[in-house]
Amino acid sequence: MPVGTQATVKGLMPRDLMDELGARIILGNTYHLYLRPGHELIRQFGGLHGFMNWPRAILTDSGGFQVWSLSDLRKVREDGVLFRSHLNGDEHFFTPESTVDVQLALGSDILMALDECLEYPAPHAAADHSTQRTVRWAERAMAHYRRRMESMQPRHALFPIVQGSMFSDLRRRCAEQLLALDAEGYAIGGLSVGEPRALSLEMTEVTAPLLPHGRPRYVMGVGMPHELPEYVARGVDMMDCVLPSRNARNGCLFTSQGRILIKQARYRDDAAPLDPDCGCYTCRNFTRAYLRHLFQAGEILFSVLATLHNLRFYLDIMRQMREAILLEKFPDFLKAARSRALQAV
Amino acid sequence: MPVGTQATVKGLMPRDLMDELGARIILGNTYHLYLRPGHELIRQFGGLHGFMNWPRAILTDSGGFQVWSLSDLRKVREDGVLFRSHLNGDEHFFTPESTVDVQLALGSDILMALDECLEYPAPHAAADHSTQRTVRWAERAMAHYRRRMESMQPRHALFPIVQGSMFSDLRRRCAEQLLALDAEGYAIGGLSVGEPRALSLEMTEVTAPLLPHGRPRYVMGVGMPHELPEYVARGVDMMDCVLPSRNARNGCLFTSQGRILIKQARYRDDAAPLDPDCGCYTCRNFTRAYLRHLFQAGEILFSVLATLHNLRFYLDIMRQMREAILLEKFPDFLKAARSRALQAV
Numbered sequence: 001m002p003v004g005t006q007a008t009v010k011g012l013m014p015r016d017l018m019d020e021l022g023a024r025i026i027l028g029n030t031y032h033l034y035l036r037p038g039h040e041l042i043r044q045f046g047g048l049h050g051f052m053n054w055p056r057a058i059l060t061d062s063g064g065f066q067v068w069s070l071s072d073l074r075k076v077r078e079d080g081v082l083f084r085s086h087l088n089g090d091e092h093f094f095t096p097e098s099t100v101d102v103q104l105a106l107g108s109d110i111l112m113a114l115d116e117c118l119e120y121p122a123p124h125a126a127a128d129h130s131t132q133r134t135v136r137w138a139e140r141a142m143a144h145y146r147r148r149m150e151s152m153q154p155r156h157a158l159f160p161i162v163q164g165s166m167f168s169d170l171r172r173r174c175a176e177q178l179l180a181l182d183a184e185g186y187a188i189g190g191l192s193v194g195e196p197r198a199l200s201l202e203m204t205e206v207t208a209p210l211l212p213h214g215r216p217r218y219v220m221g222v223g224m225p226h227e228l229p230e231y232v233a234r235g236v237d238m239m240d241c242v243l244p245s246r247n248a249r250n251g252c253l254f255t256s257q258g259r260i261l262i263k264q265a266r267y268r269d270d271a272a273p274l275d276p277d278c279g280c281y282t283c284r285n286f287t288r289a290y291l292r293h294l295f296q297a298g299e300i301l302f303s304v305l306a307t308l309h310n311l312r313f314y315l316d317i318m319r320q321m322r323e324a325i326l327l328e329k330f331p332d333f334l335k336a337a338r339s340r341a342l343q344a345v
Numbered sequence: 346m347p348v349g350t351q352a353t354v355k356g357l358m359p360r361d362l363m364d365e366l367g368a369r370i371i372l373g374n375t376y377h378l379y380l381r382p383g384h385e386l387i388r389q390f391g392g393l394h395g396f397m398n399w400p401r402a403i404l405t406d407s408g409g410f411q412v413w414s415l416s417d418l419r420k421v422r423e424d425g426v427l428f429r430s431h432l433n434g435d436e437h438f439f440t441p442e443s444t445v446d447v448q449l450a451l452g453s454d455i456l457m458a459l460d461e462c463l464e465y466p467a468p469h470a471a472a473d474h475s476t477q478r479t480v481r482w483a484e485r486a487m488a489h490y491r492r493r494m495e496s497m498q499p500r501h502a503l504f505p506i507v508q509g510s511m512f513s514d515l516r517r518r519c520a521e522q523l524l525a526l527d528a529e530g531y532a533i534g535g536l537s538v539g540e541p542r543a544l545s546l547e548m549t550e551v552t553a554p555l556l557p558h559g560r561p562r563y564v565m566g567v568g569m570p571h572e573l574p575e576y577v578a579r580g581v582d583m584m585d586c587v588l589p590s591r592n593a594r595n596g597c598l599f600t601s602q603g604r605i606l607i608k609q610a611r612y613r614d615d616a617a618p619l620d621p622d623c624g625c626y627t628c629r630n631f632t633r634a635y636l637r638h639l640f641q642a643g644e645i646l647f648s649v650l651a652t653l654h655n656l657r658f659y660l661d662i663m664r665q666m667r668e669a670i671l672l673e674k675f676p677d678f679l680k681a682a683r684s685r686a687l688q689a690v
C-alpha cells in the first residue's frame with residue numbers, strides 16, 4: 001500500500017498511481033492530516049477522495065503511531081492521549097472516539113482504532129498494561145464507530161490493532177480479546193519500532209493465525225522487498241511501508257537484480273534501464289546514467305521517477321503473490337523468493 | 346520554450362511536456378551540461394535527445410550568459426572566456442569554437458554562438474568594445490560550425506546573438522554585421538540583465554526589424570505573460586524564460602484571472618480550479634485549496650502540478666498568438682491582451 005502521508009504519495013500524480021502502478025488503495029496519516037490542513041477542511045471537499053482526487057480506496061491509520069514517533073510532549077491517559085503538534089507546539093487530545101470521527105471526516109474507507117505504541121524494548125509489565133489499554137480503546141472506538149454507522153453509508157470498515165510489544169503471550173491475549181469485537185479486518189501494529197526484523201516476523205507468526213481467516217489481516221509499517229513474501233507466508237494480506245518511496249528519494253532503488261545506490265560512480269555511464277525486468281515508465285524510458293545525473297543534480301524529476309519505480313517494484317511483488325496464490329503455487333513462489341534473497345545477500 | 350537547464354524541465358516527465366503541454370522545443374543550458382554530467386557523456390547517449398529521452402527539438406544556449414551570471418572568476422579575453430565552475434571551482438575555458446563543439450556533442454538542434462553578456466548599466470565605450478568582440482566570436486563560431494557541418498547531417502542551425510547593451514546604435518550595427526553571416530536564425534541577447542522592462546522591449550523593437558523576415562528571431566530570457574504579445578508584436582518568433590517554472594515552484598501561478606500567490610489564506614478553502622479557463626491536468630483535477638495544502642506542506646507534487654500549469658499557460662498564449670496570426674487577427678489579439686494587462690494592474 002503506497003503511503004500518502006499528507007494527502008499525496010510524494011511526487012506522484014493520482015493518474016500515475018492508477019495507470020502506472022495499478023495501486024488500488026493508499027494510506028493517509030490521520031495525525032498529519034488532522035494537524036494540516038485539518039480534517040474539517042478535508043470533509044468540506046468530500047473527504048480525502050475529493051480533496052486529493054483519488055477515486056480508489058483509502059486506509060487511514062489511527063494517529064497513535066505518529067503521536068508516539070513525532071510529538072514532543074505526549075501523555076497517555078486512560079481517556080486518550082495528549083500531545084503537542086510537531087508543526088507549531090499546539091496541544092491536542094486524541095480519544096478513541098475522536099480519532100474515529102477524524103477518520104470519518106477524512107472519508108477513510110478503512111479506519112484504524114486508536115492504539116498505544118511502545119518503544120522497543122519494553123518491560124513485560126508495561127507492555128501488558130499498555131496492551132490492555134489498547135484493547136479498551138478498541139472497544140470504545142468500535143462502539144463509537146457503530147453508533148456513527150447508524151446514520152452513514154455502510155462503505156467503511158474499522159480495524160482494531162493488535163499490540164503486545166514483543167511478547168507472544170500478550171500478542172495472543174490481545175488478539176483473542178479483539179476478536180470479540182467481530183471487526184471486518186484486523187491490523188498488527190507496534191512493529192518496526194527498532195526491533196530485529198526476525199522478531200517482527202515472529203510476532204506476526206504468533207498473531208496472524210489467531211485472526212479470522214476470511215477477513216483482511218494488515219501488518220503496519222513493513223517491510224523490505226524480500227520480507228513481503230515472508231509476511232504473506234504467515235497469513236498477512238496487507239502491508240504499508242514508507243521504505244519504497246523514502247528510499248527512492250534518497251537514491252536507493254529496488255530492482256530484480258538487487259538494490260541500486262544510484263549515486264555510485266559505476267552508474268555514471270550505465271546505459272541499462274534501472275531494472276530490465278520492470279515495465280514502469282521510468283524503466284521503459286530512461287537509463288541508469290540519466291537517473292544518476294538527475295540525482296546528482298538534485299532534480300525533482302529524480303524523486304518522481306525513482307518513487308514511481310520503487311512503488312511499482314513493491315506492487316509487482318504483491319501482484320505476483322496474488323497470482324501465485326490463485327494458481328495455488330505460492331509455496332513455489334516463496335521458495336524461489338527465498339533463494340533469490342539469499343543470493344542477494 | 347520551456348527551460349530544461351540540467352537535461353530536465355524541472356519536475357516534468359517528457360510525456361507530460363509532450364501530451365499535457367504540447368511543447369515542441371525545449372532549451373538546455375550548455376554551461377550546466379558541460380560541467381555536469383559532461384557533454385562527452387551525453388554524446389555517448391545519443392546527445393540530449395537520447396540522454397533525457399526527448400524526441401522533439403532542443404535549443405542550447407552558448408554558455409555565455411551562465412558564465413557571466415554564475416561563475417566566480419570570469420576573464421574575458423579575445424580568444425575566449427576563462428571561468429571557474431560554480432560546482433567545484435575547477436577552471437575551464439570556452440572559445441567560440443569549443444562551445445559549438447560542446448553543443449554538437451549535446452546534439453542540439455539550434456545552437457547559439459558564444460557571446461559576451463554585459464551588466465546593466467554599462468558605459469557606451471565598454472558596450473561597443475564588447476559587442477564588437479561578440480561579432481568576431483560569432484564569425485569564428487559560424488566558420489567553425491560550417492566546417493563541422495561538412496561531415497554531419499544537416500539537421501542543425503547556429504544562431505548568432507545580437508548584443509549591444511541598451512544602446513540603439515550598437516544594437517543596429519551589431520545586427521547589420523551579423524547579417525553578413527547569413528545565419529538560419531538570429532537571437533537577441535543581453536536583455537533581462539536588470540534593465541527596466543520597457544528598455545528590453547525598446548531594444549527588441551530597434552533590433553528585430555533588421556533581422557531577416559523569413560527566419561526565426563529569438564529573444565533570450567523573456568518574459569512575463571503579458572509581455573509575450575508585446576515581443577511578438579515587435580517581430581519576435583521565439584522566447585525562453587525560467588519565470589513560469591521557477592515561479593511555479595515558489596507558489597506564484599499565472600492564470601487568465603491574474604497572478605495567484607497560492608500561500609495566501611484566501612485560498613485555504615477555495616474549491617475552484619487554479620484557472621477555470623485552463624485545460625491542463627492540474628486545473629482539470631485539483632482545487633486551489635488542495636494546491637495550497639501541497640505548497641504549505643512542502644510537497645514535491647506541488648512543484649510538479651504548478652510547473653505543469655504555468656508552462657501550459659505560457660504555451661497556450663503562444664498557441665493563441667500563432668492562431669491569431671494565421672487568421673490575420675493578431676492586431677485584435679494584441680489590443681485585447683493589452684486591455685486585459687491594464688485591468689490586471
